[in-house]
Amino acid sequence: MKKTLAMVLALAAVGGMVSFTGCGKEKTTVTISGSTSVQPLMEELASAYEEAHGGISIEVNGGGSGVGISDALLGKNDFGMSSRELKPTEVGLTARRLATDGIALVVNQACAIDGVTADEVYNLYANGVPIGSITAGIAREASSGTRGAFDELVKNSEGKDLTELEAFADGTQTQNSTGNVLTQIATKGNTNLLGYVSLGSLDETVKALKYDGVEPTVQNIEAGIYRLSRPFNLVVKSGKTLSREAQAFFDYLFTDEAQEIVESKGYIRVS
Amino acid sequence: MERAKEKRLSSARGERGAKLLFGLCAAFSIVAVFAIILFVLYRSIPAFREIGVFNFLFGKIWKPDWESKVTAGKLEYKDIFGIAPMIVTSLAVTLGAVLLGSVFGVFTAVFLSFYCPERLGRAFARLEKIPMLRTIPLKGFVQQIINLLASIPSIILGFFGLVVIVPIIRDISPNGLGVGVLSAVLVLAIMITPTIASLSKNALEAVPREYFEGSLGLGNTKNQTVFRVMLPAAKSGIMSAIILGVGRAVGETMAVMFVIGATPGKFPTSLFLPVSSLTTTIVQEMGYVSPGSIHESALIATGFILLLFVLLINLVLNFTKKEKLGGDTVFHKKLSQAQKERKGEGYVRVYKQKGGIQTALKWASVAFALTIVFTLIYLVGFILVKGIPYLTPRFLFGESKNGAPMLAPAFVSTLMIVFMTLLIALPLGIGAAIYLNEYSKKGSKFVKVVRLFIDTLSGVPSIVFGLFGMIFFCGICKLDYSLFAGSFTMVLIVLPTVIRSTEESLKAVPDSMREGSLALGSSKVRTIFKVVLPQAIGGIVTSVILSVGRIVGESAALIYTAGSTIKMPSGYSGTGSTFAVMMYRFQVEPVKGLGVNAMYATAVVLLVIVAFLNLLVSLVQKHAGKPKEKTKKEKER
Numbered sequence: 001m002k003k004t005l006a007m008v009l010a011l012a013a014v015g016g017m018v019s020f021t022g023c024g025k026e027k028t029t030v031t032i033s034g035s036t037s038v039q040p041l042m043e044e045l046a047s048a049y050e051e052a053h054g055g056i057s058i059e060v061n062g063g064g065s066g067v068g069i070s071d072a073l074l075g076k077n078d079f080g081m082s083s084r085e086l087k088p089t090e091v092g093l094t095a096r097r098l099a100t101d102g103i104a105l106v107v108n109q110a111c112a113i114d115g116v117t118a119d120e121v122y123n124l125y126a127n128g129v130p131i132g133s134i135t136a137g138i139a140r141e142a143s144s145g146t147r148g149a150f151d152e153l154v155k156n157s158e159g160k161d162l163t164e165l166e167a168f169a170d171g172t173q174t175q176n177s178t179g180n181v182l183t184q185i186a187t188k189g190n191t192n193l194l195g196y197v198s199l200g201s202l203d204e205t206v207k208a209l210k211y212d213g214v215e216p217t218v219q220n221i222e223a224g225i226y227r228l229s230r231p232f233n234l235v236v237k238s239g240k241t242l243s244r245e246a247q248a249f250f251d252y253l254f255t256d257e258a259q260e261i262v263e264s265k266g267y268i269r270v271s
Numbered sequence: 272m273e274r275a276k277e278k279r280l281s282s283a284r285g286e287r288g289a290k291l292l293f294g295l296c297a298a299f300s301i302v303a304v305f306a307i308i309l310f311v312l313y314r315s316i317p318a319f320r321e322i323g324v325f326n327f328l329f330g331k332i333w334k335p336d337w338e339s340k341v342t343a344g345k346l347e348y349k350d351i352f353g354i355a356p357m358i359v360t361s362l363a364v365t366l367g368a369v370l371l372g373s374v375f376g377v378f379t380a381v382f383l384s385f386y387c388p389e390r391l392g393r394a395f396a397r398l399e400k401i402p403m404l405r406t407i408p409l410k411g412f413v414q415q416i417i418n419l420l421a422s423i424p425s426i427i428l429g430f431f432g433l434v435v436i437v438p439i440i441r442d443i444s445p446n447g448l449g450v451g452v453l454s455a456v457l458v459l460a461i462m463i464t465p466t467i468a469s470l471s472k473n474a475l476e477a478v479p480r481e482y483f484e485g486s487l488g489l490g491n492t493k494n495q496t497v498f499r500v501m502l503p504a505a506k507s508g509i510m511s512a513i514i515l516g517v518g519r520a521v522g523e524t525m526a527v528m529f530v531i532g533a534t535p536g537k538f539p540t541s542l543f544l545p546v547s548s549l550t551t552t553i554v555q556e557m558g559y560v561s562p563g564s565i566h567e568s569a570l571i572a573t574g575f576i577l578l579l580f581v582l583l584i585n586l587v588l589n590f591t592k593k594e595k596l597g598g599d600t601v602f603h604k605k606l607s608q609a610q611k612e613r614k615g616e617g618y619v620r621v622y623k624q625k626g627g628i629q630t631a632l633k634w635a636s637v638a639f640a641l642t643i644v645f646t647l648i649y650l651v652g653f654i655l656v657k658g659i660p661y662l663t664p665r666f667l668f669g670e671s672k673n674g675a676p677m678l679a680p681a682f683v684s685t686l687m688i689v690f691m692t693l694l695i696a697l698p699l700g701i702g703a704a705i706y707l708n709e710y711s712k713k714g715s716k717f718v719k720v721v722r723l724f725i726d727t728l729s730g731v732p733s734i735v736f737g738l739f740g741m742i743f744f745c746g747i748c749k750l751d752y753s754l755f756a757g758s759f760t761m762v763l764i765v766l767p768t769v770i771r772s773t774e775e776s777l778k779a780v781p782d783s784m785r786e787g788s789l790a791l792g793s794s795k796v797r798t799i800f801k802v803v804l805p806q807a808i809g810g811i812v813t814s815v816i817l818s819v820g821r822i823v824g825e826s827a828a829l830i831y832t833a834g835s836t837i838k839m840p841s842g843y844s845g846t847g848s849t850f851a852v853m854m855y856r857f858q859v860e861p862v863k864g865l866g867v868n869a870m871y872a873t874a875v876v877l878l879v880i881v882a883f884l885n886l887l888v889s890l891v892q893k894h895a896g897k898p899k900e901k902t903k904k905e906k907e908r
Contacts, residue, residue, distance in 0.1 A: 029841065036860055043673035050673070059838050060673050061846075062860055066559035074562060076751060087339045090561060136448060139534065141555045142335040151336070166332050167536035173450050173545035174533040176555050179861030187438070192447045 030246045033061040034068015034081030035145045036177050037101065037198040038232045041265055042081055045258055049249055056245055062177075065145035069093065072235045078246035080235040083145030083198070095233040098253055100268035102199035103150055103228040104216040106182070106206040107134065111191040115210030118227075122156035124194060128169030131194070136171040138181050138195035146178065149230035150196050182206055196228075200266040218268055232267065282794055289796045290710055296702030297717075300724045300770070303763050307731060307739045308578065314742050315572035321348040321565050327572065329355050333535040333547075335556060335566040352569040354549065354576065356538045361548040361577075363539045364452060364527070365520040368459030372520070373513045375460065376467025377502075378632075378639035379417065380509075383468070384475040385497045386636060387413055413644060415889065420647045421465035422881050424824030426851050427874050429529035430858070431650050432458035434657075434867070437530055444543040453542040454530040462526050463516040464643060470515060474508020475501060494629035511591045515730075518584045522577060522732025524550040524827040525855070549577045550734050554827060557738075574738045578731065585730045589723055654878060658871035666865075666872055676837035676853070676862055676869070678876060684754065684840050684847030688833065689822050691758035691843065692765060693815060699762070700769025701804075701811065707770070708777040709799055729767035733828040736760055740832035752846045757833025764828060765818035772817060776810020777803060812891050820884045823877065826851035835859075850877050 032042060039062050046058035063071075068080030069090055086095050105121065107113060113132045123129040125137045140147035151162035162168075175181045181195040186205035194209075199216055202208055208216050211228055220226035234250070236242070242250060252258055259269040319327065330353015337351040391407040436457050441449030478501055486496040502509075532545020533555050539546050547555070553570050560567035671677040703721070711718040740760030750756040780803050788798040804811075826849075834846030835856045848856060854873045862869040 039860060040674070040863070046673045047675075057838070058673065059836060059846075061834065061836055062558075062856075064559035066561050070560070070562040087342075087561075089339060089342050089564070135446060141533070141559065142333075142535070144559060148336060163336065166334065168534060170537065170541075170544055171446050171448060172534050173448065174535075174547070174555065176528075176533070177859045177861075179866075180858065183861065183867055189438075189441075 028056050028245050030056065030058045030243070030249050031061070031077045032058065032068075032079060032081060033063050033071045033077045034235070035065040035083040035232070036062040036179075037083040037144075037146050037201070038068075038081035038098070040198075041099065041200055041232065041262065041267060044265055045253060045261055046249075048258075048261060049252055053248075056249075058249060065148075069235050072237050075237065075240075078242055079250060082233045082235050083230060084148045085231065085233070086235070092238050093235050094238050095235050097231045097270050098234050099232040099259075099262045099270060100221065100229055101232050102216050102218075102221045102226060102268075103146060103153070103196050103230065104199050104202050105209040105211055105228075106185050106195050106197055106202070107209060108185055108187075108189075108191045108193065109205070109207050110189075111207060113209065115213060116194075117212050118154055119156050121154050121194070121211075122160070122162065125154070125162055125168050125172060126156075126165055128171055133191050134194045135192045136173070136194070137168070138184055138193055139168055139172050139174050140181070140196075141174050141176045144176075145230070146196065146198060150228065153228050153230075202266065218263075218266065221268055229268075286795055290706075293702045293706035293710060294717075296699050297706040297721045299699055299703065300721060300728050300766065303766070304724045304727050304731075306743065307735065307763075308582075310742050310747075311571060311575045311578060311735065311739055314568060315575040316568075318352065318565055318568035318572040322352045322569065323349050327352060327354060327569070328358070328576070329353065331355050331536065331538075333357070333552070335560075335569070338564060338566055341565075348565055352565070354552075354573055356536055357547055357549045357552055357573070358576070360452070360531075360537075360539045360546045361521055361550070361580075364455045364459060364531070364548060365517060367452070367456035368463060368520045369513060369517050371456065371460035372463040372516055373467050375464045375639050375643060376512070376516070377471050377509055378636040379464070379468040379643050380471035380475055381497060381502065382636040382640035383410065383413060383417075383472050385493070385501070386633060387640070413640065415885070416644050416647050417465045417468050418889075419651075419882060419885050420461075420643065421469065422820050422824070422885055423650070424826070424851050424877055424881065425462060425523060425526040426824070426826045426854050427654070427877060428458055428462050428650075429526040430854070430870055430874060431654070432461075432526065432530040435650075435653060440543070446543050448532070448543060448545060450530055450532040451541075451543045451545045452531070452539045455527050455548070458526050458530050459520045459523060461646060462523060463519050466519060467512045467516045468643070470512030471505070471509045474505040474512065477508060478504045492629065494633045498629045498632050507591055511588055514584060514588045514591060518581055518588070518730045521584070522550065522581055522730075522734065524554050524732065524734040527551055528554055529858070549573050550732065550827075553577075553734055553738070554830075557831060571738055571742070574735050578735050581730050581732060581735075582727065585727045588730075589726065651878060654871060654874045657868070658873075658875035661865065661868040661872040662875055666869075667876075671837050671839065673837075674863060676856070678850070678853065678873065680837065680839040681848055681850045681853045681873075681876075684833070684852075685823060685849040687754050687840060687843065687847065688758050688761060688829075688849060689819055691754065692761040692822055693818060695758070696762045696765050696769050696818065697811075697815070700766050700814065701773050703766075703770045704773035704777055705799055705804075708774050709795070709803065725767045725770055728763065729771075733764065733825060736764055737828040737831040739763075740828060745832060750844070752832065752834035754833055754840055754843045754845065754847045757829050757847070758843070760828050760832045761822050761825065764825065765821050768817050768821060769814040772810050772814035773807065774810075776807035776813075779810075780806040809891055809894075813888055816884050816887050816891065820881060823849065823880050823884075824851055825849070826855050830855060850880070 039060060042060045046060050050056060050058055065082040065084055068082050071077040072080035072093060082095065086093055105116060111133060113134060116131055120131045124131055124134065155161045175184060178197045178201045181197050182205060184190065185193055185195045211226065214220050214226045216226055221229045254271055259271055262269045326349035330349065332351060332353050334351045337346060340346045341348055387410045389408065389410050391405060391409045432454055437449035437454050440454050441447060482500055482504055483496055486500040527548055528551050531548060531551055533547045533551050534545045535547040535552055537544060537546045553573055557570055560570060666677055668679050669677040671680050707718055707721065740756055744750050744756035744759050745752060784802055785798055788802040829849060829852050835848050835852050836846045837856065840847030850873055854870055857869040857873060861867065
């Protein structure tokens with residue numbers, strides 16, 4: 001019996017140590033969660049801030065726009081990230097625009113196509129009408145901010161957008177992140193797929209298409225001629241006082257220094 | 272005198288208290304199962320009420336992003352949340368996987384039980400001359416391979432499917448897609464084959480040796496004996512193995528998510544169509560829901576429907592298990608019936624021909640077993656070759672920062688979850704096992720019910736555990752995403768393993784030891800702790816290792832309870848990611864500059880841990896298991 005007792009005590013002691021080591025050296029943490037489209041930008045901003053301000057740790061979690069919004073409402077984060085505007089159902093929150101982002105249509109580097117029209121994109125996703133070698137589109141999961149914006153912005157010649165569809169055309173696959181869309185498109189020989197990603201996440205592994213004859217560039221979005229764009233918002237519960245550290249970081253995000261990072265990463269700055 | 276009496280009384284009270292305590296441990300499984308059903312149902316009710324159960328089950332459209340249109344008054348909820356295509360997909364994919372998996376699994380079991388030579392030298396006469404190769408234990412090797420395949424985390428199988436199987440399917444598919452029904456079927460088949468194989472092997476080996484010898488004695492060939500006598504005699508055991516496979520396949524999330532295409536609202540009308548199953552829809556959309564929305568409730572309700580399927584499968588399994596004993600007697604009956612019909616002739620050889628079909632079946636079993644072995648070797652080799660170059664010390668132990676995640680936090684989080692889970696699950700599980708084995712009377716109703724619930728608990732899909740943990744530990748207990756919530760959820764997952772493994776080893780302790788101890792005047796509790804448990808240490812250690820394996824490989828249940836951060840956990844009330852969750856995170860948010868290679872590297876770490884744990888299990892069983900088996904056999908004699 002003594003042995004068992006000793007063992008239990010030893011276990012409890014170790015357990016106590018494990019749970020307290022964490023508390024001992026705890027840094028001040030700012031927690032941010034939400035859109036996976038905003039996340040790469042926020043991570044850049046956070047590490048720049050962390051380097052400049054020692055002793056502060058900024059935790060950037062993904063989850064999606066919905067999570068960012070719900071966490072903000074429930075007080076699970078300091079503030080949330082969303083890549084879409086708030087829905088009418090999402091009350092009690094304030095959104096502030098951090099940046100504007102374009103949505104780029106992407107294909108495999110080996111794909112012969114250079115540009116598509118809105119009608120072609122609509123028909124591919126709605127009816128499975130091929131565009132040259134492209135036979136299927138990649139969608140994002142329901143309620144992804146990027147998908148929401150894309151479905152609203154792509155309209156056919158009759159003015160119908162993709163949100164009206166009951167279901168996408170057969171063959172449309174769904175990927176649950178920007179990164180996965182890029183991986184799928186970039187895979188060798190996948191010249192039959194079309195996908196869409198945040199402009200800031202665009203890299204050289206894929207080819208960006210002209211949309212209605214316009215290149216997806218920061219200049220074209222600022223000029224308002226590239227039509228696939230949406231906001232990157234920060235979401236705070238209305239009336240909530242942020243912690244000192246969180247407020248400092250929040251303010252930092254709208255300084256010139258931070259907005260220059262926004263610009264350098266391929267997004268459109270707000271101030 | 273008075274004092275002694277008092278002491279006896281108080282010790283009797285202590286005995287009763289101990290029995291009650293162990294009984295409570297045993298009853299915990301019942302509470303857990305009911306809690307899971309009730310809380311998941313409770314959070315499903317808003318969806319059922321708004322959508323209507325009929326519309327939910329038979330509706331064909333799944334358009335959660337239309338929810339704002341409902342608020343605008345244009346639509347009703349019943350028009351946008353229908354899971355009929357997902358139910359059909361889950362069933363179709365499961366059917367396909369189980370058909371394939373049981374063919375592979377059963378034939379592999381036959382190969383292992385009857386045709387696999389003990390040593391490599393026996394397989395080929397030519398090899399007999401090479402002493403190095405001759406002594407390689409072939410049977411043990413194949414068995415190890417199957418065990419290893421069974422313990423590979425499902426997220427690795429899904430990833431393997433994505434990088435190996437999908438490209439192959441893409442080449443043969445008419446629409447050039449790759450992801451879709453067929454890929455999902457293949458990945459699931461690989462996942463359930465080892466389970467079906469090892470359980471079928473157990474069933475085959477449980478058939479009395481006399482059947483085998485008797486059949487040979489009657490002049491049947493070995494192949495005829497194996498396929499016409501042994502296999503039918505093990506029928507019920509093999510059936511329960513297959514049903515267990517059905518349960519695993521229908522509830523699998525991660526392995527399917529990577530390869531199925533995940534497009535909701537599509538019936539699986541073609542093998543190459545991207546579709547979405549019940550589990551994939553939950554895991555894809557759960558992260559995006561607004562709290563308290565009907566979408567959230569509809570996803571939980573989807574989990575509830577899945578849970579109902581699994582409970583049903585479990586009941587069927589329980590039913591076939593009861594038949595098990597009867598099954599063999601039925602076989603006996605058939606034999607004696609045949610004897611009667613042929614009056615005096617006895618049971619004579621009925622298969623006159625040389626048994627060409629059976630010979631073909633033999634070679635089929637060899638081929639299927641070899642396919643399994645090569646699949647695993649290819650899988651492991653592929654991941655090692657692709658992953659090791661990226662397994663730099665920096666990636667393993669460097670500081671994990673925003674934009675540059677490293678694996679160091681995964682070591683800490685995994686250890687912390689393992690520790691907390693075992694701290695709770697071990698006493699609970701061992702207590703339950705003690706009650707089941709030491710205190711229960713034969714045929715006790717309570718024990719039967721407890722066993723049923725332990726089996727049920729072990730069949731619950733991990734995504735449902737995740738939903739429950741999210742609702743109960745994170746929500747109702749206000750733990751939020753934390754290592755506490757993750758560990759508590761893992762307790763429920765590993766508990767059946769701990770109970771079963773401990774109970775097995777308790778059973779192996781001979782009764783004479785208990786009687787001896789009691790006769791020397793020790794109390795029952797003292798006997799259990801001083802005599803029985805030390806003997807059963809092998810089983811307890813095994814259960815610890817198996818639990819660690821489960822925790823290391825788990826992802827679906829942890830994402831919604833412990834979160835998926837890349838940062839070092841700040842304590843048990845902070846979030847943290849284990850290796851498998853890290854891998855999921857790398858899939859959802861590929862690392863800049865590493866991309867898919869971060870997943871390969873994490874998969875290597877996971878594989879190494881799993882292989883190491885497997886090795887540990889077989890070592891423990893070799894050292895702690897053998898003497899007991901001997902004593903058991905001696906007892907039987």
